[in-house]
Amino acid sequence: MDVRALCDGDLELVCRHREALFRDAGEDEDVLRTMTQHFRTWLQPRLRDGAYFGFVLSDNEQPIAGIGLMLLDWPPHPSHPTQDKRGYVLNVYVEPAYRKRGLAREMMRLAEAELAKRGVRFAVLHATEKGRSLYAGLGWIGMTEMSKSISSDSPADRIT
């Protein structure tokens, strides 16, 4: 098993991993196709300039797992009062035939070490249902994030 840093040439691999993990989570094929088309455009310059980084694991020169990392510009916060960055972990994917061997756990260890090397003191991720217990076992704790889809006809009510 080999590990190497993500590079420019991994564009399609990362797109495939992101699509596969959301497919595993039950997302619709039409949505996945649209997402990947836009994600590819988003990812290409960021893989090139290193804003998106991470690792690929290979077995006999075949990539079998990957993990992505970013640094988010973020307002200093009680969890990182001196820093204006958060680490972000995404697109953690292991090919089905290679699961249950601890590879995701190993990739998370690499990711945390890489973030630490870059001076990051606080990181976040979004867990799929399947991933949550793995991350919890590695010391990641649930946050209070909430989300909403914004309707384009939200009323701009005035306060009177």
Added chain:
Amino acid sequence: MDVRALCDGDLELVCRHREALFRDAGEDEDVLRTMTQHFRTWLQPRLRDGAYFGFVLSDNEQPIAGIGLMLLDWPPHPSHPTQDKRGYVLNVYVEPAYRKRGLAREMMRLAEAELAKRGVRFAVLHATEKGRSLYAGLGWIGMTEMSKSISSDSPADRIT
């Protein structure tokens, strides 16, 4: 009651709101002081160039509540497959004497309308314990975000 957009001159007001809301949430004074010092440095250029925007409510020309907004660069996702941005709502604060009058709810309505106007279709926020039921009542739902403080001595274990 008047509403206006945030401007350059609101630097100290926003710093005060952010500090007060985390104080209400039980954060330590030393942490708050350090956070605000770094937050001010972070915020100043972003208020100026409009990367941080939002609204202030005033009563008799005294600011009594505020809300902040940002657009986060984000990889296209099943919740926003064609967009590489998420709206982010933060620093929602109402002075104690003006609570229980629906002002936070009104500010959220302004915020959603502003995000919609800017073409944003998906937004997130982090709720304090006190804020959660308000946001839930406005249609915001819990996410699966997890976080971890990254130790600077994370072992860079190699996969063998």
